[in-house]
Amino acid sequence: MRKTGVIEKARTWAYGDYVDTDVLAPGLYMKSPMEVMAAHCLETIDPDFVLNVRPGDIICAGKNFGMGSSREQAAQSLVFHGVAAVLAPSFGGIFYRNAINHGLMALVCAAAPRIASGHHVSINAVDGCVQVEETGNEYPCEPMPEHLLAMLADGGLVSHLNRRFKE
Amino acid sequence: MTSTLTQKIIAHAAGRDTVSPGEIVICKVDLAMIHDSGGPRRVQPILDKLGIGVWNPEKVVLISDHYVPAVDAESARILNMTRKFASDQNLPNFYDMQGICHVVLPERGHLKPGMFVVGGDSHSPTGGAFGCFMFGIGATDMAGVLATGETWVRVPETIRIELTGGMRPGVSAKDIMLALCARLGMDGGDYQVIEYAGDTVSTLPMPERMTLCNMAAELGAQTGIIAGDGITADFIRNAGAHPGDIDRWQNDPGAPVRETHRIDIAALGPQVAAPHSPANAAAVAETAGTKIDQAYIGACTGAKLVDLQMAAEVLRGREVASGSRLLVAPASQKDMAAAAADGTLAILTAAGAIMMPTGCGACAGYGAGVLAEGEVCIASTARNFRGRMGAASSEVYLGNPYTVAAAAVVGEIIDPREFLS
Ligand code: SF4
Numbered sequence: 001m002r003k004t005g006v007i008e009k010a011r012t013w014a015y016g017d018y019v020d021t022d023v024l025a026p027g028l029y030m031k032s033p034m035e036v037m038a039a040h041c042l043e044t045i046d047p048d049f050v051l052n053v054r055p056g057d058i059i060c061a062g063k064n065f066g067m068g069s070s071r072e073q074a075a076q077s078l079v080f081h082g083v084a085a086v087l088a089p090s091f092g093g094i095f096y097r098n099a100i101n102h103g104l105m106a107l108v109c110a111a112a113p114r115i116a117s118g119h120h121v122s123i124n125a126v127d128g129c130v131q132v133e134e135t136g137n138e139y140p141c142e143p144m145p146e147h148l149l150a151m152l153a154d155g156g157l158v159s160h161l162n163r164r165f166k167e
Numbered sequence: 168m169t170s171t172l173t174q175k176i177i178a179h180a181a182g183r184d185t186v187s188p189g190e191i192v193i194c195k196v197d198l199a200m201i202h203d204s205g206g207p208r209r210v211q212p213i214l215d216k217l218g219i220g221v222w223n224p225e226k227v228v229l230i231s232d233h234y235v236p237a238v239d240a241e242s243a244r245i246l247n248m249t250r251k252f253a254s255d256q257n258l259p260n261f262y263d264m265q266g267i268c269h270v271v272l273p274e275r276g277h278l279k280p281g282m283f284v285v286g287g288d289s290h291s292p293t294g295g296a297f298g299c300f301m302f303g304i305g306a307t308d309m310a311g312v313l314a315t316g317e318t319w320v321r322v323p324e325t326i327r328i329e330l331t332g333g334m335r336p337g338v339s340a341k342d343i344m345l346a347l348c349a350r351l352g353m354d355g356g357d358y359q360v361i362e363y364a365g366d367t368v369s370t371l372p373m374p375e376r377m378t379l380c381n382m383a384a385e386l387g388a389q390t391g392i393i394a395g396d397g398i399t400a401d402f403i404r405n406a407g408a409h410p411g412d413i414d415r416w417q418n419d420p421g422a423p424v425r426e427t428h429r430i431d432i433a434a435l436g437p438q439v440a441a442p443h444s445p446a447n448a449a450a451v452a453e454t455a456g457t458k459i460d461q462a463y464i465g466a467c468t469g470a471k472l473v474d475l476q477m478a479a480e481v482l483r484g485r486e487v488a489s490g491s492r493l494l495v496a497p498a499s500q501k502d503m504a505a506a507a508a509d510g511t512l513a514i515l516t517a518a519g520a521i522m523m524p525t526g527c528g529a530c531a532g533y534g535a536g537v538l539a540e541g542e543v544c545i546a547s548t549a550r551n552f553r554g555r556m557g558a559a560s561s562e563v564y565l566g567n568p569y570t571v572a573a574a575a576v577v578g579e580i581i582d583p584r585e586f587l588s
Contacts, residue, residue: 093358101307157311
């Protein structure tokens with residue numbers, strides 16, 4: 001069984017600072033169903049992303065990732081494509097909450113901008129450690145507490161509560 | 168270990184002795200505030216899916232303000248659903264059409280220092296003026312709170328804003344915030360907590376402190392907070408509640424602060440933010456002469472009793488310029504009644520102001536008073552994002568209530584101090 005909070009050799013997509021919620025979930029498609037919205041995720045800065053992203057990939061970005069509006073679709077679009085985690089030195093506050101509530105791991109990692117696209121990264125969110133296979137570099141990240149990792153493993157807040165109430 | 172006020176509140180809500188910034192903890196919520204727009208219609212489907220009701224109706228305050236009064240079938244349906252939720256869930260604290268949530272909540276004595284409060288609205292930081300840790304969350308988050316009475320939080324760092332000196336005539340808390348938006352930018356708050364302190368703050372009345380905390384949202388902070396004092400306690404007592412232990416909910420001396428910004432208020436004049444961001448703020452002289460179609464005194468930010476009184480100071484014995492219009496939507500029924508009792512309303516209406524229902528109104532384009540294509544408005548609200556108050560090509564300038572009233576009198580943006588004796 002996969003260990004909660006551990007991701008192994010995930011392929012990276014690297015982006016810069018200030019990737020905002022309009023880049024993740026363009027306002028133009030807010031009324032469209034999730035698959036349409038998700039098809040435009042990140043297209044304004046990287047048209048290649050939606051064409052080649054694979055479930056289990058992760059994003060390594062610069063500061064204030066997800067800044068902007070409170071729209072939950074910004075996190076949901078990434079979840080739709082199976083993105084397993086976002087690493088960044090800081091996050092837009094509401095995006096950070098939305099990401100975790102929708103089952104997307106968001107890790108505060110000061111070194112995230114130093115990780116290149118197309119590399120492979122292993123994460124241990126319990127101990128707070130990130131390892132890049134190609135370079136052999138190891139970086140610290142803020143660890144996540146068990147209760148949030150359990151929520152992520154369940155696929156987000158609502159499914160987590162659903163399971164809790166059924167037990 | 169020394170702790171900030173915020174750390175103390177979070178530690179208490181998490182059942183811990185202390186917490187450190189960056190740590191993620193689960194907190195018991197003392198109060199959850201929801202409104203007609205982001206509340207029942209968004210959380211009900213999630214609660215239904217979970218097959219559960221509100222964890223503790225006593226700790227939930229529901230307020231209808233965004234769609235009041237109904238202007239079409241859809242807003243009527245939303246309000247109807249809001250009222251049904253209140254009765255289905257047996258909510259003892261439902262304020263229907265009593266004013267804007269952030270103003271009604273403290274006005275009815277629901278906030279006091281030390282509380283851990285969540286609100287289903289981005290201007291929930293307003294509540295921090297009462298020494299509580301109150302922040303805004305989205306619908307999924309809120310459904311989780313309503314189902315369990317708990318939520319998780321990443322302990323924020325504190326950014327301290329020290330305000331010193333007395334405010335000059337024609338200047339208000341709104342100008343302080345606009346100046347801060349220009350100086351720090353809309354992500355200057357970095358989702359941390361902004362604490363306001365200094366001798367300016369300790370003499371400010373509660374409604375003005377609420378404006379400081381309200382616009383912490385525009386600085387991108389998780390919330391704003393002001394430690395309680397005698398003024399806080401008096402306000403809470405007047406609202407019919409008990410202020411609790413004010414002395415307990417203070418910062419420890421030397422508590423960790425990430426950065427401190429000092430601002431001399433005595434040197435500050437009225438500020439105006441040009442379209443389409445509060446961060447485009449500058450001294451009123453920069454935008455003076457801009458023709459306006461509409462002046463709007465409204466919102467949780469700029470239509471409390473003190474704001475109405477500021478507008479009246481300018482409007483006493485004057486009239487709204489022909490070709491422009493002044494709309495006034497008082498922040499709450501209580502503030503409206505108080506403004507009627509002290510003669511403020513009479514001054515506004517004699518000047519030709521159009522009185523609107525209490526509620527969010529045109530602030531976010533939900534209610535009456537929205538703008539046509541190409542129209543220009545100056546408003547006492549908090550945000551001037553593109554299209555927020557109506558048509559996409561409309562333009563909104565932000566100013567304090569004096570400045571908005573003065574613009575209504577001349578039909579263009581002008582330094583309001585010319586009208587103050
Ligand atoms: S008055 Fe405006 S800013 Fe305040 S809660 Fe209503 S819509 Fe939001």
